Amino acid sequence: MAAAVGCTALVLAVTGAASAQPRSADPARQVLAAKDGWGSYGTGTTGGARADAAHVYTVTTWDAFKAALADGGTAPKIIKVKGTIDADGPSCSSFAVPGYDFDTYLKTYAPETWGRTKNLDGEPDNSPEGLRRASQAKQDAYIKAFVPANTTIVGIGKDAGFKGASLQIKSVDNVIVRNLAFESPLDCFPQWDPTDTADGNWNSEYDSADIYGGTHVWMDHNTFTDGDHPDSTLPYYYGRIYEQHDGEMDIVKGADYVTASWNVFENHDKTILVGNSDSASTAAVDRGHLKVTFHHNLFANLVERAPRVRFGQVDSYNNHFVAGDGYGYSYGIGKESQLVAEHNAFTLPDGAAAGTILKRWNDSPLTADDNYVNGRLTDLIAVHNAQVPSEILQSGAGWTPALRTRVDPPQAVPGLVDHCAGAGHLR
Template sequence: MNTWKWHEHVITRAGVVAGCAALVLATVGPGAQAQPRDLGRQTLGGNDGWGAHGTGTSGGAAADAEHVHTVTTWAEFKDALAAGGTAPKIIKVKGTIDAVAEGCDAFAADGYDFDAYLAKYSPERWGLDTDLSAEPDDSPEGLRRVSAAHQSEAIKVSVPADTTIIGVGRNAGIKGASLQITRVDNVIIRNLTFESPVDCFPQWDPTDGSTGNWNSEYDSAVVYGSTHVWLDHNTFTDGEHPDSAAPTYFGMLYQQHDGELDIVRGADYVTASWNVFADHDKTILVGNSDSESTAAGDRGHLKVTFHHNLFSDLVERAPRVRFGQVDSYNNHFVADDTYAYSFGIGKESQLVAEHNAFTLPDGVSAAKVLKKWNEAPVTAAGNHVNGVATDLIAVHNAELPGETLQSGAGWTPTLRTKVDPARAVPAIVDHRAGAGRLR
């Protein structure tokens, strides 16, 4: 357990909340005015989802003044993440900072030419039987790999342990970046609009499916093997680069986005609350592979809570779950005509989806809300679809008898804040979720 010296008292992470309160009270005396609370020092509530388990999540709440940074550029943001070694830190983002302000050309390797890439690897010329992994470094694919490596180095940043990253005011955001929360403990991300990174150099894989496919990299945020993470009042969106505006090459969408949030590789004790996930295809993964090598590290982990989030105009994966005990309650799902499913029931998953609200367009059945990928039990009680109480498992099994789901995830969530009735969820969530609405 981490300990820090603060105002001549040694406190544990569990005591951070009390310590912060004491600091505020100390500023108030006869004739004095209470100082406005510092949102950067807020911690996750004691019963607020899996992130509250054990030591809880306090991020950089114990940072001293030297380790509180306000940043307005991508360079300043990266410097702030690296500053101070292992000391707790608070990074306040002011305005929108852009990781790709110079554009994709800034990452391109000398000699890279997209037209040459298309000409060489077209199905008519290359075929669909051989992938591009053996292509030499001076080939169009080799130059694409070098270009992709340049972008990866530029836009990926590692978030250290005991860190809070918070947007200042209503218009703070990070554009085109990928936050890597990798094998650390105790991180808070709040009040930021994330515009999904655009992969400048997607790879064509002729062997992906029967017709080949474009594959891209970069999630807005990746929680990889980390513990005690709180993502709150953020907005995740494709922004200026929606998939609907992407071109088609070789008969397939030129896909330049990956996910908005991935929680993978044994990550644990994560709470995602009051966020907006919007305008995206493959949105959230909890567990990224069915492979036995991955499963060994995921079994018993991937404990995640989603509550009071707005999932708007998404295609799929909200989330897709493997292995984890995932609690999803009081979320609002708003679909459009591209909708495929919300909850993906994956290998050895134990999903509890309760008291959620779904707004589906005409012609889209509630049977699509749950998607069975593997045999795994699910609890789905108290949900409403278009304002009507709906047994999601029953309607799924009735309309899709070849994909029968088993009821009963085998566990009962206890780490919950107030559970609102499903009928009230749209009004509550739509008006309070997302960046710029942090109270």
């Protein structure tokens, strides 16, 4: 492929070193290289590389994709995705259960009627909220696809991907997902929570990829975007945006040993969670886990969570962050997080302060060395503390990453990542 040759040549020209990406005659049988991030730890990540001929599938429809996932149990399998597969279903109305009516929902739970001190969780099944829940459950069953252990899912060519799908990598080991474009699922039935902030909020479900207790996962050369449904196209009700998007990729509930490399995350609000709660029950599951590496990813035109980190040891290096309108922050420093953010490049527009790159949610020290903002070496912790003195951050994550194949100079990162990351650029 021309794009692949161009990226290989660019890596050689800029760094003087060959790409660290593994190679084989068939990209679907490539495995994560040794020492390539946390995903390579221990047994490593090989996905379906050992699949026999009976467990190699090429799919072009959502039904065929789900059937391929289910076939053969946990035997190694390779699923090749050809073209864009639509997982949205016929329409939102096709998921609505009898009796559900959005206008009735709005009238019933309007703040002037319902108030702002009680959420809707206790509403009975025959209430407007109960009918919303049942409708959402129908959509949930349709758009979620559960990935078994020992699976590789790879896009063929430059235009492979999913529209409205939610991949569930749930409590399984050894999964590879590569060269796919994901258009975020659109939740047809968000829930109104009048107690979420002083003004209330609409809360939605569905991530494009949900790594929920999964281990040894490699997400590589994928593109995640809101596509035809950016937040700017969404309506407002009760004075709040009718939010129909959740995250692009979440890593939660004791997930471990994940490498996310050469992906594009763009045009989204709440992008990536590593750990999803501060609660005691969640802490009991997450402590000692959530070991994740992000390298050579492009984070463009995002609002926040790139990622927001709780608990785990996260290594984030050689990424390019490009801020746009509505930019909030990049790294969220959460409870007991141990983030190492090094050798990254940040491109901020006029008026965006470098001190907002980091957002302190809890007092968790981090390491943030050798980062460049608009081409200048910048101490991210120092500028944050100077600009946000009410939320002082401490330096020193308490660990040193050892699982890195090659670290590029941060000045070269924008040229490398902007041209070579994302679906269609698999080398």
